[in-house]
Amino acid sequence: MEAQEIWNAVSQGEAIVLDVRPPMAFSQGHVPQAVNAPFQRGAWGPAVKRWLAGQSPRLVLFGDNAMIVEAAAKALEQEQLTVWARWTEGIDAWRQANLPVVEVHQITVDALHQERDQWVVIDVREPYELRSGMIPNAMHIPLDSLPQHVEKLDQNQRYAVVCAHGSRSQAAAAFLADKGFQVGTVVGGMALWLGAGYPTMQPSHR
Template sequence: MELKEAWEKLQSGEVGLIDARETEQFLNEHIPGSLCAPYSPYSWGRSISRYLRDYPKNVLVVAGKGLGEKVRKELEENGFQVLAVIEGVEEWKRSGLPVSGVQEVEPERIMENLDEWEVIDVREPYEWNYGVIPKALRIPMNDLPDALGRLDRNKKYAVVCQHGNRSLSAALFLADNGIRAVSIAGGMERWIAEDLPYEFPED
């Protein structure tokens, strides 16, 4: 399958895309809309099939060097039809197709350059009562898809949650939708522990 055809099918929802590389590689650069599922020699294909019961059975796969056939075999043994295996994302990029990525940034780096960032707090409303970064946009993670149209694509967003896990997922979602975003490492827990400015919401 040609890469441009693969991208069209991915965009239309006809196929899924499983990225079996290491998490760090995925975060650095990945194909928008792909699912991060680092390969493991221990029942990886079986675990994927359980986890992705409602996922398309026709899939594309991004694999690290030398792992393509192992990944293909395990997926096909567990009910998937692998349409193509893509080794890394270099050829994808050379074809002019999009990639996205996200970084975790230390809280003090964000604070030092806070005028360059718009902060999005993706915690639940009750969590904001523990303290929020001044002027942060408060958008619970589940509401983020509906808020995409309100975000300025010319700005950079720093996403924060309580511990740093949800913010990483949220920043990935924003990046995959063409918005520049990073995740604040350690979340509000670390922000407060490092005695960086925060306030309590009035409402």
């Protein structure tokens, strides 16, 4: 299927893109409104079915490896889910078709430390993880709660999203980028921030 036909359906809300690439590749460029669902053999198909919660939308599998996309399609078929379209040519070919791409800025801990006054930090870890320390003045919004807090965020601010190692922050930053926010993800997460010896604070009211 041609990229334009896929995009027409997605942009009109008639299809959902499941991007099966790893979070890092997803954050470096993905189709607007796509859901990052990195493919893993085993429980991946059942997990997607649970997420759909009985809905039967047109599903588009997006990736850059035909074998992985095909394996994902078979996993969905085993769950009686139909794949409407497959895109196996990756994000570069999508760009070359002059179709929109969402990108997430990658921020090193050194750059964040040097430019701390230019970013509002959102920590998406779970409450129990905060005992190791937070970046000073960071907002705490657990990943699962992020959709409920979007309206409280300022479109004029630049947000740096951090988690423990950088995986969840990729997903959170991509979600915010899709909503039009200026956002980046902190590469390596709090593990690298703490390893660099940069300042931390303890969470309040925990």
